[in-house]
Amino acid sequence: MAQRNTFRDDEDLEEKINMRDLARVGVYLKPYMARVVWILIVVAAMGCINVVEPYLTKIMIDSVIPAKNLALLGELVALLAVLIVIYEFGLRYRTVEITRVGQLMLKDMRRDLFTHIQTLPFSYFDSRPHGKILIRVVNYVNTLSDTLSSGLVNVISDVFTFFITLVVMFVVDWRLALYSLALFPLLIAWVLGLQHFQRRAYQVLSNKQSNLNAFIHESIAGVKTTQTFAREDTQFRTFQEQQGAVRSAWMRTVHIQTLMWPGIQTISVMTIAFIYYVGVTGFGGVEVSTGVLIAFVGYANNFWNPVISIGNFYNQLITCSAYLERIFETLDVQPEIRNAPDAVDLPQIEGRVDFNDVVFRYEPDGRNILNLVDLHVEPGKTIALVGPTGAGKTTIINLLSRFYDVAEGSVTIDGHDVRSVTLESLRRQMGVMLQDTFIFSGNVRENIRYGKLDATDEEIVAAAKAVHAHEFIMELPDGYDTVVEERGSTLSAGQRQLIAFARVLLADPRILILDEATSNIDTRTEEALQAGLNHLLKGRTSFIIAHRLSTIENADEICYIDHGQIVEQGNHAELLARHGAYYRLYESQYAMIKV
Ligand SMILES: Nc1ncnc2c1ncn2[C@@H]1O[C@H](COP(=O)(O)OP(=O)(O)OP(=O)(O)O)[C@@H](O)[C@H]1O
Numbered sequence: 138m139a140q141r142n143t144f145r146d147d148e149d150l151e152e153k154i155n156m157r158d159l160a161r162v163g164v165y166l167k168p169y170m171a172r173v174v175w176i177l178i179v180v181a182a183m184g185c186i187n188v189v190e191p192y193l194t195k196i197m198i199d200s201v202i203p204a205k206n207l208a209l210l211g212e213l214v215a216l217l218a219v220l221i222v223i224y225e226f227g228l229r230y231r232t233v234e235i236t237r238v239g240q241l242m243l244k245d246m247r248r249d250l251f252t253h254i255q256t257l258p259f260s261y262f263d264s265r266p267h268g269k270i271l272i273r274v275v276n277y278v279n280t281l282s283d284t285l286s287s288g289l290v291n292v293i294s295d296v297f298t299f300f301i302t303l304v305v306m307f308v309v310d311w312r313l314a315l316y317s318l319a320l321f322p323l324l325i326a327w328v329l330g331l332q333h334f335q336r337r338a339y340q341v342l343s344n345k346q347s348n349l350n351a352f353i354h355e356s357i358a359g360v361k362t363t364q365t366f367a368r369e370d371t372q373f374r375t376f377q378e379q380q381g382a383v384r385s386a387w388m389r390t391v392h393i394q395t396l397m398w399p400g401i402q403t404i405s406v407m408t409i410a411f412i413y414y415v416g417v418t419g420f421g422g423v424e425v426s427t428g429v430l431i432a433f434v435g436y437a438n439n440f441w442n443p444v445i446s447i448g449n450f451y452n453q454l455i456t457c458s459a460y461l462e463r464i465f466e467t468l469d470v471q472p473e474i475r476n477a478p479d480a481v482d483l484p485q486i487e488g489r490v491d492f493n494d495v496v497f498r499y500e501p502d503g504r505n506i507l508n509l510v511d512l513h514v515e516p517g518k519t520i521a522l523v524g525p526t527g528a529g530k531t532t533i534i535n536l537l538s539r540f541y542d543v544a545e546g547s548v549t550i551d552g553h554d555v556r557s558v559t560l561e562s563l564r565r566q567m568g569v570m571l572q573d574t575f576i577f578s579g580n581v582r583e584n585i586r587y588g589k590l591d592a593t594d595e596e597i598v599a600a601a602k603a604v605h606a607h608e609f610i611m612e613l614p615d616g617y618d619t620v621v622e623e624r625g626s627t628l629s630a631g632q633r634q635l636i637a638f639a640r641v642l643l644a645d646p647r648i649l650i651l652d653e654a655t656s657n658i659d660t661r662t663e664e665a666l667q668a669g670l671n672h673l674l675k676g677r678t679s680f681i682i683a684h685r686l687s688t689i690e691n692a693d694e695i696c697y698i699d700h701g702q703i704v705e706q707g708n709h710a711e712l713l714a715r716h717g718a719y720y721r722l723y724e725s726q727y728a729m730i731k732v
Pocket residue numbers: 263499500506524525526527528529530531532533
């Protein structure tokens with residue numbers, strides 16, 4: 138399991154830029170290669186125009202101006218005008234197309250991230266704040282967007298312009314070309330020297346942003362608790378701390394990044410000065426006309442501009458590598474719970490469930506949460522799990538849906554080990570209603586339909602009626618079309634549970650798991666619900682966890698769980714007669730009711 142992490146903890150960082158990460162971006166580029174080839178053709182044409190322009194200036198200075206050759210002037214101006222128009226339209230095409238390719242790549246990357254995250258096991262979500270997962274899918278991918286769209290646009294054409302200019306410079310005067318490159322090693326040293334610090338600064342920044350995001354996410358989720366305890370000040374102070382850390386990290390990146398530009402500019406200006414010096418003094422035997430000298434300065438600009446842009450792109454890439462690291466790290470998390478290579482589909486089940494001496498712990502080196510749980514349930518029976526808080530009841534049912542794998546022993550359904558069948562076929566035949574009922578934003582009807590996507594409206598209403606949700610739904614402003622907010626915050630807790638009940642029943646599972654499912658329903662509703670449930674439970678194996686014993690008195694079998702073991706098992710009457718742990722629990726609840 139991944140190391141546990143909170144909003145206060147920075148995540149681990151890689152020491153070096155992982156070239157494999159950068160190469161993996163290429164995988165996302167592959168489907169769009171045809172577009173890229175067209176872009177490259179346009180970029181090549183634009184590069185040629187870039188090279189021609191200084192040459193036209195050379196002709197102007199060497200031939201047109203001294204001879205006052207107006208005819209040639211007219212031709213040059215016309216050619217220049219045509220080239221500029223072609224160049225500008227090429228520029229537009231290039232920008233639009235590369236942005237398109239960049240966005241398509243990001244769409245694919247975000248899709249992969251999202252679908253992968255959906256398959257990750259509970260343990261992944263247990264191990265880090267959700268805000269840190271969110272920032273990977275949204276913010277980090279957005280940051281890549283800038284680099285892949287605008288950055289990539291420039292770098293492709295810049296690399297091309299760089300090489301073509303270099304070739305032309307050598308053709309026009311190879312010695313002057315060599316002198317123009319004299320300071321190039323200095324530039325490389327400058328860029329590479331800063332890169333180390335810059336990458337480190339961006340990694341720290343990404344961590345601080347991630348922490349802040351996790352904190353904000355947690356604060357919004359817990360806002361009601363904060364207000365209840367009037368702890369706004371405490372939250373605010375932590376927020377300021379986190380925010381301050383982001384600001385400092387950000388400023389550090391700016392301090393380092395802004396060193397890059399003056400360095401490159403200084404080297405560029407020194408180079409141009411050197412070209413003038415060499416051209417004017419004839420240093421090293423160089424003899425060139427004024428036109429060639431001016432053209433060379435133009436080429437030097439053509440040459441240095443791409444170098445500067447490539448330097449900038451490299452800058453962005455360093456930033457991105459910190460984000461890519463996080464994105465690919467997420468994509469590389471292998472779901473611990475996944476289909477075995479030889480997994481088969483679980484056939485239509487009858488519903489026999491066996492826990493065979495199951496031992497379980499949440500972390501490999503952690504303590505045993507379940508200790509030799511041996512439980513055998515016939516199809517169609519209702520099993521209730523009771524016991525003190527933290528005893529392991531929820532853990533038992535989590536193993537049944539294979540949200541986690543057992544450490545020892547096995548869980549079988551109709552004799553099939555749950556690890557040997559595909560997860561989809563297993564979970565499709567199981568209806569699980571967890572403690573924290575989740576309502577998606579949308580309307581009530583859509584929320585119930587989540588249990589069976591092709592359910593008709595009639596089936597939805599029938600399911601709602603069966604669990605006695607229909608009455609309250611009809612009292613909502615728009616009935617089944619009433620819009621509910623994410624998490625169902627506009628509904629009461631009991632209403633949320635009734636909707637979730639209808640959803641599970643609509644799925645028509647062979648095995649039904651209800652974890653504290655009836656805890657939020659008032660006694661009257663519960664009685665009605667119980668009646669509806671009784672005929673729906675028929676033919677299904679059901680596991681019910683309930684703290685209120687009145688809801689499970691009719692269960693075929695009741696297991697009293699304590700410290701991860703079944704300490705008592707039998708029906709209500711048998712367990713009462715035993716005068717053991719269940720009896721004491723029952724007595725205490727009964728006493729409370731009497732009080
Ligand atoms: N995701 C998790 N990671 C690590 N430990 C966990 C996790 N979930 C539960 N535990 C631990 O496992 C033990 C059993 O938890 P479980 O939720 O099964 O208890 P429970 O009997 O259902 O309790 P309750 O009646 O309060 O819901 C507890 O000690 C709990 O701290």
